[in-house]
Amino acid sequence: MRKYFKCPYLDNNDILITDCLNGCHHKDENGIEDRCSSELYLRECAAEREWKNKPSVTQLISGTRESYLKLKYDYSIDLYNQVYKIIGTRGHKKLEIQGKYNKINALIEEQLEYKDITGKIDYLECTKEDKLILIDHKTTGVWKIKKAIGMTTVDIPIIDKEGYPVLYKSGNKKGQQHTKKKNIIDASCVDIEDWILQLNMYRIMLEAMNYPIYKMKIEIFNRENKRYSLQCGIDKTQYKIDIPRVDDKELLDFFLNKKEKLLHAVNNDIIPELCNDKENWKGKKCKEYCEVADVCFKLGDNPHLKDYMQVKDDSNFMGEDFTEDPF
Numbered sequence: 001m002r003k004y005f006k007c008p009y010l011d012n013n014d015i016l017i018t019d020c021l022n023g024c025h026h027k028d029e030n031g032i033e034d035r036c037s038s039e040l041y042l043r044e045c046a047a048e049r050e051w052k053n054k055p056s057v058t059q060l061i062s063g064t065r066e067s068y069l070k071l072k073y074d075y076s077i078d079l080y081n082q083v084y085k086i087i088g089t090r091g092h093k094k095l096e097i098q099g100k101y102n103k104i105n106a107l108i109e110e111q112l113e114y115k116d117i118t119g120k121i122d123y124l125e126c127t128k129e130d131k132l133i134l135i136d137h138k139t140t141g142v143w144k145i146k147k148a149i150g151m152t153t154v155d156i157p158i159i160d161k162e163g164y165p166v167l168y169k170s171g172n173k174k175g176q177q178h179t180k181k182k183n184i185i186d187a188s189c190v191d192i193e194d195w196i197l198q199l200n201m202y203r204i205m206l207e208a209m210n211y212p213i214y215k216m217k218i219e220i221f222n223r224e225n226k227r228y229s230l231q232c233g234i235d236k237t238q239y240k241i242d243i244p245r246v247d248d249k250e251l252l253d254f255f256l257n258k259k260e261k262l263l264h265a266v267n268n269d270i271i272p273e274l275c276n277d278k279e280n281w282k283g284k285k286c287k288e289y290c291e292v293a294d295v296c297f298k299l300g301d302n303p304h305l306k307d308y309m310q311v312k313d314d315s316n317f318m319g320e321d322f323t324e325d326p327f
């Protein structure tokens, strides 16, 4: 459960969320309450979904340990790490209002449930030909966009005007050819497995309600600034990508199996094994982005968190891209 904020006015030490929201301890020069962030922002950071023993699609895509720790342990929220999530949520809300205002023929932000798994779709669009397209919006950074479109950086050998290789004339690389970096699109580098799982599960839920889905798409909004995006090879602010259909049985087996694992752990107070490499991005999530890493670290069995306190002290929250609000 979200119980504490890392308070910027207490050197990022924990403060009870209830104490913070009841009244900030920090005062301005006139003795008037002077919050680090608006109360609205703080309330949004504190918000979490009530647990009713029915996991959501997103809880099941995350590692079982991560979802378990979030449900069973009190943990602390870093206020600055919530910014991108809130930007994403705000974008969703704007689109939702637009849909309702214009009475678009669509289901928007619809809550679903199937086999005791819950989910909320962003948008189910109906074409003029009465075909249903399931669309999910993601506000994300260039790192995730590159993975979504399969962009990778390769070394291209340099040749001169006459067509001869340009070689190093001295140093360690003497005799080797000069190269330059180039971004290329390589379908084999596309990595959107989480989105495939998420949208296909929503598709199954909708089809169980007699909404046959024609296509699934992700509409990505690039949240980085133009200069940084271009430096990284990303030249658009918005991308739309198709999500492939996967086998229903395999997908349901995956979700039902993870549901059983999570419910068993939660209802019997058994700490699940470490999130696997896919779930914790080979340890990157543990070290930099997992909201319950403090709790996981205290369990003492996570090899990715061996130097955790050191990593935290050295970290710069603006340093590297976040994946996204995952869903």
Ligand code: SF4
Residues within 6 Å of the ligand: 063, 065, 066, 069, 274, 275, 279, 280, 285, 286, 287, 290, 291, 292, 293, 296, 297, 302
């Ligand atoms: S720190 Fe890593 S292993 Fe632990 S819950 Fe978070 S993602 Fe999972």
